[in-house]
Amino acid sequence: MRKRINALAEQLLDTLEQKGYRSTEPRRAMAQVIANQDKHFTAEDLRKQLPSLGRATIFRSLKLLVETGMVCRVLLEDGDLHYQLSHRGHHHHLLCVECGSSQDLLGCDIEDLLQQTSARHGFELSGHWLEVYGRCNACRNVEQTVELANA
Amino acid sequence: MRKRINALAEQLLDTLEQKGYRSTEPRRAMAQVIANQDKHFTAEDLRKQLPSLGRATIFRSLKLLVETGMVCRVLLEDGDLHYQLSHRGHHHHLLCVECGSSQDLLGCDIEDLLQQTSARHGFELSGHWLEVYGRCNACRNVEQTVELANA
DNA sequence: AATGAAAAGATACTAGGTATCAATATTCGC
DNA sequence: GCGAATATTGATACCTAGTATCTTTTCATT
Incomplete structure (x- = not known):
């Protein structure tokens, strides 16, 4: 079944x-x-x-x-x-180092930027790997709440 | 000694x-x-x-x-x-997938760009990891030479 | 239901790296 | 320069993530 x-x-x-x-x-x-x-x-x-x-x-x-x-x-x-x-x-992630959640990174023109920068180095770009680390909105809010509670 | x-x-x-x-x-x-x-x-x-x-x-x-x-x-x-x-x-690499050489990526404003984009997602950026893949100048020239020789 | 291919499971193996611990180097105070 | 204290080494066992192999099971088709 x-x-x-x-x-x-x-x-x-x-x-x-x-x-x-x-x-x-x-x-x-x-x-x-x-x-x-x-x-x-x-x-x-x-x-x-x-x-x-x-x-x-x-x-x-x-x-x-x-x-x-x-x-x-x-x-x-x-x-x-x-x-x-x-x-x-193809997309990149914003990885929250606190809770492990991840969001997709939208509206990021990194491809163009890399293309230009690579070209200046005589480099023919074929791909890239990008991860972004930090703290998500939720985790930041939690910390703020804790701070307020302790104040 | x-x-x-x-x-x-x-x-x-x-x-x-x-x-x-x-x-x-x-x-x-x-x-x-x-x-x-x-x-x-x-x-x-x-x-x-x-x-x-x-x-x-x-x-x-x-x-x-x-x-x-x-x-x-x-x-x-x-x-x-x-x-x-x-x-x-902190710096990034241009990795040549053909010969394995790498150059440092200079003059890349990716930090600023990431900062702004992350902020739009309510994300507090703390770090990132970027690798760029492609072919270096030398490897591209070799291929061109081979093409000319075969022509 | 029979059959042939795909997938599963057991197992052994590999690569990259860490933990433990006794033996050895190195440094420092004399 | 000598010995004690400490850092480092090498051997070994171990761990995690993943792959290879091979036999058995499951699936889809007829």
Whole structure:
């Protein structure tokens, strides 16, 4: 019996099927768990939430999801690579170092800027990797509230 | 007997000493090898060139050099982390995907741009990681020469 | 239901890095 | 220059993240 899963999970599976990959029971379970993550995660995080799945299966399906663009890798400040749900297409993240949440960076003309700067160095740009670290609005507000409470 | 090493290696060791770390024979050997690398490298690369040093020693000294800012980590396009000589201070690299060379990215106002964009998202920026990939001048010229030769 | 391909799971393996600890170098005070 | 105190080393075991291999299971098709 096919478990009921949410719309986002359904979307992950649909995309896999569009690329010719089967929507199996383990993949449905994984899609559901990934759809429920509210921040970046590791393969190990998924494994704890899916103890019945084999380790290799998790890595394999994760890889598929990255290849099909549904999940992306994010670089943490310390150099660790984690995964997170992707909102498709090339984009950058604002990673909150406090709560681990991430927002997509919109309205950033970095590509143009890099293009120009690279050209000045005689460099033919083909790609780039950018992560931005800081504190999100919510975490800043929490701190402010605490400060007020202590005042 | 203290081996003679070049000026750049000497500088690495001096910096370590300024931070209170000893300039030992293994570290002198490592500094010399690192000073001779012309592109990014891995701990394993160093180990091949320094077979007499213990593995842990290489990792430990590499870590020290990163902490003191003499060596930095660079993120390759595939997510691998390598090391390279650092030219001190925060800066970004133009990494040539063909020959592995890297240039420092100068005259790039990305900090300001990120600051502004983050602020629009209610995000308090504290840091970022940027790597730029492409082909350096030399590699582009080689290709052009080959094309002309074949024409 | 039979079959062939895809996927799963177990397992062993690899790479990159850290922890532990006894043995060795190095520095410092004399 | 000598010895004690301390930093560093190397060996080893360990850890995490990921891949390779191979047999069994599941899936979709007929």
